[in-house]
Amino acid sequence: MSTLEINATHDPNLRSWVETANSAGADFPIQNLPLAVFRRLPGEALRCGIGIGDRILEVGACLELFAGRAHAAASACRAPTLNDLMALGLGAASALRARASQLLAAGAERQRETVANALHAIDAVELALPVRIGGFTDFFASVHHATNAGRLFRPDMPLLPNYKHVPIAYNGRANSVRVSGAKVQRPHGQLKGPADEVPRFAPAQRLDHEVELGAYIGTASTAGAPVAVDEAWRHIFGFSLLNDWSARDIQAWEYQPLGPFLAKSFATTVASWVVTAEALAPFRAPAARRPAGDPAPLPYLCGEDDAHRGGLRIALDAYLQSSRMAEQGLPPIRLSRSGSELLYWTFAQMVAHHTSNGCALDTGDLLGSGTVSGADADALGSLLEITAGGSQPLTLPTGEQRTFLADGDELALTGRCEAPGRIGIGFGRCAARLVAPTS
Numbered sequence: 001m002s003t004l005e006i007n008a009t010h011d012p013n014l015r016s017w018v019e020t021a022n023s024a025g026a027d028f029p030i031q032n033l034p035l036a037v038f039r040r041l042p043g044e045a046l047r048c049g050i051g052i053g054d055r056i057l058e059v060g061a062c063l064e065l066f067a068g069r070a071h072a073a074a075s076a077c078r079a080p081t082l083n084d085l086m087a088l089g090l091g092a093a094s095a096l097r098a099r100a101s102q103l104l105a106a107g108a109e110r111q112r113e114t115v116a117n118a119l120h121a122i123d124a125v126e127l128a129l130p131v132r133i134g135g136f137t138d139f140f141a142s143v144h145h146a147t148n149a150g151r152l153f154r155p156d157m158p159l160l161p162n163y164k165h166v167p168i169a170y171n172g173r174a175n176s177v178r179v180s181g182a183k184v185q186r187p188h189g190q191l192k193g194p195a196d197e198v199p200r201f202a203p204a205q206r207l208d209h210e211v212e213l214g215a216y217i218g219t220a221s222t223a224g225a226p227v228a229v230d231e232a233w234r235h236i237f238g239f240s241l242l243n244d245w246s247a248r249d250i251q252a253w254e255y256q257p258l259g260p261f262l263a264k265s266f267a268t269t270v271a272s273w274v275v276t277a278e279a280l281a282p283f284r285a286p287a288a289r290r291p292a293g294d295p296a297p298l299p300y301l302c303g304e305d306d307a308h309r310g311g312l313r314i315a316l317d318a319y320l321q322s323s324r325m326a327e328q329g330l331p332p333i334r335l336s337r338s339g340s341e342l343l344y345w346t347f348a349q350m351v352a353h354h355t356s357n358g359c360a361l362d363t364g365d366l367l368g369s370g371t372v373s374g375a376d377a378d379a380l381g382s383l384l385e386i387t388a389g390g391s392q393p394l395t396l397p398t399g400e401q402r403t404f405l406a407d408g409d410e411l412a413l414t415g416r417c418e419a420p421g422r423i424g425i426g427f428g429r430c431a432a433r434l435v436a437p438t439s
Contacts, residue, residue, distance in 0.1 A: 004090070004233055004277060004278060004281055005281060006281045006282055007098075007278075007281075008098070008101070009030075009031065009033070009097055009098055009101045009278070009279075010031055010279075010281060010282050010422070011031070012031070012421060012422055012423050014030050014031060014101070014105055014106075014423075015030065015105070015106040016029070016030040016052060016053065016104045016105060016106055017104065017105070017106050017107075017108065017112065018030075018052045018053040018055055018104060018119070019053070020053030020054040020055070021052050021053030021104075022053075023053070025424070026053060026426070027051075027416075027425065027426025027427070027428055028051040028052055028053055028054075028425070028426065028428075029053075029423050029424075029425060030052065030101060030104055030105060031279070031422075031423045031425060032051070032275065032279050032425035032426070033050050033051065033052065033097055033100055033101065033104075033276070033279060034050070034051045034238075034273040034274055034275045034276070034279065034427070034428070035048060035049070035050060035051070035082055035085075035130065035238070035273070035274045035276065036048070036049055036050075036051060036056060036127055036130055036272050036273050036274070036428075037049070037080065037081055037082060037127070037128045037129065037130045037272075038056055038120075038125040038126060038127050038128060039125065039126050039128065040120060040124070040125050040126075042126070045080060046080035046081070046128050047059075047060055047077065047078055047079075047080065048060070048076075048077035048078070048079065048081075048082055048085065048130075049077070049120075050100050051122070051273060051428075052104050052119075054121060054122055054123070055119040055120060055121060055122060056119070056120050056121075056122050056125060057100065057104070057115065057118055057119055058118045058119070058120060059074045059077035059078075059096070059100070059118075060074065060075070060077050060078035061117070061118035062103075062111075062114050062115055062117075062118040063075060063078075064114075065099070065103060065111050065114060065115070066096070066099050067099075068095065069091065069092050069095040070092075070095040070096050070098070070099040072088060072092055073085055073088055073092040073093060073095055073096035074096060074099075076088060076092075077096075080128075081129075081130065081131055081132040081364075082130050082131050082216075082237075082274060083131060083132050083363055083364045086131070086216065086217075086218040086219075086237045086363050086364065087218070087219070087220070087363045089218065089219050090218060090219065090234065090237070090277065090278070093218070093237065093276060093278070094278055097276065097278060097279075103115050127179065127180070127181070127272035127273075128179060128272070129177070129178065129179040129270070129272075130179070130240070130270075130272060130273070130274050131216055131274070131364050131366070132364050133174045133175075133177050133364055133365070133366050134174060134362050134363075134364050134365055135171070135174055135361075135362060135364075135365040135366070136171070136172040136173065136174040136177055136268065136365070136366045136368070137169050137170070137171055137172065137354060137365070137366070137367050137368070138169060138170055138172045138212075138244055138260075138264070138268075138367075138368035138370060139167055139168065139169040139345065139350050139367065139368060139369055139370045140163075140167075140168040140169060140370040140371075141167065141343040141344055141345040141346075141350065141369045141370045141372075142338075142342065142343055142344065142369070142370055142371055142372050142373050142381070143159070143163070143164075143344035144342065144373040144374055144375055144379075145370065145371040145372070145373035145380075145381060145382070145385065146158075146159055146163055146168075146344075146370075147159050148373060148380065148384075148385045149371075149382075149384060149385065152384065152388070152389040153252075164290075164294050164295055164344070165295060165297075165298070166353065167301075167345040167349055167350050167353045169350070169353075169354070169370075170259050170260050170264070172244070172260075172264060172265065172268065172368070173264075173265035173268075174366070176265055176266060176267055176268055177268045177269075177270055177366065178267060178268070178269060178270075178432075179269070179270060179271075179272055180241075180269060180270065180271050180272050180428075180429060180430045180431050180432065181272075181431065181432065182269070182432060183432060183433050183434075183435045184245055184266075184267045184269065184432045184433070184434050184435065185266075185267075185434075185435050185436075185437055185438065186203050186204060186207055186407060186434060186435070186436060186437040187203070187204050187247055187250070187262070187266040187267075187437065188201060188202065188203050188204070188437060189201070189202075189204055189247055189249075189250035189253075189254075189262050189263065190250065190253055190254065191204070191205070191249045191250065191253060192252075192253045193249070199253060203437040204247035204248075204249055204250050204263075205249055205404065206247065206248035206249040206390065206403075206404045207245070207246075207247055207248075207404050207405040207434060208245070208246045208247075208248050208382050208383045208384050208404055208405065209243050209245060209246075209318065209382060209383065209405065209411045210243060210244045210245070210246055210370070210371040210381060210382050211243070211316050211318045211336060211338060211371060211372050211373075211381035211382070211413055212241075212242040212243065212244055212368045212369050212370060212371060212372060212381075213239055213240075213241065213242060213312075213314065213316065213340050213368075213369045213372060213415070214239060214240045214241070214242035214270055214366050214367065214368050214369070215236050215238075215239050215347050215350075215366070215367045215369075216236070216237045216238050216239070216240070216274060216364065216365070216366055217235055217236065217237065217351075217361045217362065217363060217364065217365040217366075217367070218235060218236065218237025218238075218363060219234060219235050219237075219363070220235075220360065220361060220362045220363050221235055221351075221355050221360050221361045222360060223358060223359070223360040224358040224360075225355075225358070225360075226300070226352065226355045226356045226357075226358065227351050227352055227355045227361075228300075228303065228352060229300070229301060229302060229303030229305075229306045229310075229346075229348045229349055229351075229352040230303035230304065230305040230306055230348070232303075232306075232347070232348035232349075232350075232351035232352055233277060233347075233348060235351060235361060236277050236347060236348075236351065237274070237276065237277060238274040238275055238276040238277055238279075239274070239275050239277070239280065239312075239314075239427070240270045240271045240273065240274050240275070240427065240430070241270065241271040241316070241413045241414070241415050241427050241428070241429075241430035242268065242269070242270050242271075242366075242368050242369075242413075242430065243268070243269040243270075243411060243413055243430055243432065244264060244268045244368055244370075244371075245264075245266065245267045245268065245269065245432075246263055246264060246382070246384075247262075247263040247264075247266070248263070248384055248404065250262055250263040251263030251264070267432075268368075269430055269431070269432045270366070270430060271413070271427055271428050271429065271430035272428060273427060273428035275425065275427055279425060280312060280314075280417065282417075282419055282422045283312060283313045283314065283417040283418075283419055283422070283425075284309040284310075284311065284312060284313075285309060285311040285312065285313045285341045286307065286308055286309060286310070286311055287306055287307050287308075287310040287311050287346050288311060288341065288342055288343060288344060290344075297349070300352060300353075300356055301349050301352060301353060303348060303352075306346055306348045306349065310346035310347070310348050310349070311340070311341045311343065311346060312340045312341060312347075312417075313339065313340070313341050313417055313418070313419060314339065314340040314341070314415050314416070314417050314427075315337060315338075315339055315415065315416050315417075315418070316336075316337070316338050316339065316340060316372055316381070316413065316414075316415050317334055317336065317337050317413065317414045317415070317416075318334070318335040318336045318381065318411065318412070318413055319332035319333065319334050319335065319411070319412045319413075319414070320332055320333055320335050320396070320402070320405075320409060320410070320411055320412075321333070321409070321410045321412070322396055322398065322400055322402075322406065322408060322409050323407075323408030323409070324396075324398045324400060324408075325396060325397060325398055326410070328398065330397050330398065332410070332412060333396065333397065335380075335383075335386060335394075336373075336378060336379055336380050336381055336386065337378060337379060338372045338373055338374045338379040338380075338381050339372070339374060339379070340369065340372055342372070342374055342375075343369060343372065347367065347369070350367055350369075351367070354367070371385075373385060383402065383403070383404050383405065387402070387403045387404070390403035390404060391403075405434050406434070407434055407435060407436040408433065408434065408435070409433065409434050410431060410432070410433040410434075411431065411432060411433075411434070412429055412430065412431035413429070413430040413431070414426065414427065414428075414429055414430075415427035
């Protein structure tokens, strides 16, 4: 059976002896089993673990409970990143998942003491960047975001002529990707407003977030051998929440003619948790239907399987909490809720296009979806869209107003999958606080 098909690990009747995994709305029920990298104490070596309820299973600490292919996968979890496990292929990760499901399932008493001794409270460990990222490519896959943003800059032609023919992307800065919880410093850059005769070098004033979904490449592709659309999921290991921070004022001045550069390369935040492609099998959906009159993708971007289930039903929420809100004990406000099933281009099409010129994708490469926005006002995945380029300020519960992010603001993303007859799963939290620039 394919590792991308629904199997026993997805059984909605499964329950875990880790009671918090059975709570309504839990991010990490036994049907999820996401992966992360952690250490128990400062200075201790990092190791890989599996999330279950409010605990993380230190796989390497109960290695003797895994056999065969699952043992090889469990051994790879002793490494300080997920890369070794990812490089073994989806079959090994599937074997690890199946055995972990057996060990954590209610009624599994024989090895329970050994497993319990390898569980740690998530709140008591330090979560680290889960993957050693060699390359980062950020796509522009939401037609709603592309249109909304284009309308602000090009009212006469919001959507450029190539958008519906080719998955647009740019190559980002892999070493600026950081894990959830790491602070983001406001960057400096060249700024030139409409009334400025010449540019100036100063801290960016129009700092923005972007609600995104990130895909990690597991099995590498081969240089010179393009990946077919319907083979692409064999290379996708799993997904994380992603916030590609953007300095809109730096971006506006620098992006022509070659596109994003310093406006994007200062920081990208990813969640600590990687939800495997296999865990998402019950939440795959048909690719978004193209409106009548839109061009059909070129043949290399078409696949029968992708058309039937190339989409993902993931609800993505963005929350904002100012430092004043935090001081007053006020909860974050929700800025938006969008859905990844609306993406104009699927992740399989992104992989196929990325490799179509012979470019190889390596284990640990990260592909971002680009801002995920919907058609409605409450489904806009960036402040650029929410405030119409800063012309319609957002009022916070404290009375503060925001057109773009202020120092001290925390921006958090969450994600959740739901489907009839299935146990919902979550993606953890992807959050960072913006801090003042250095002088």
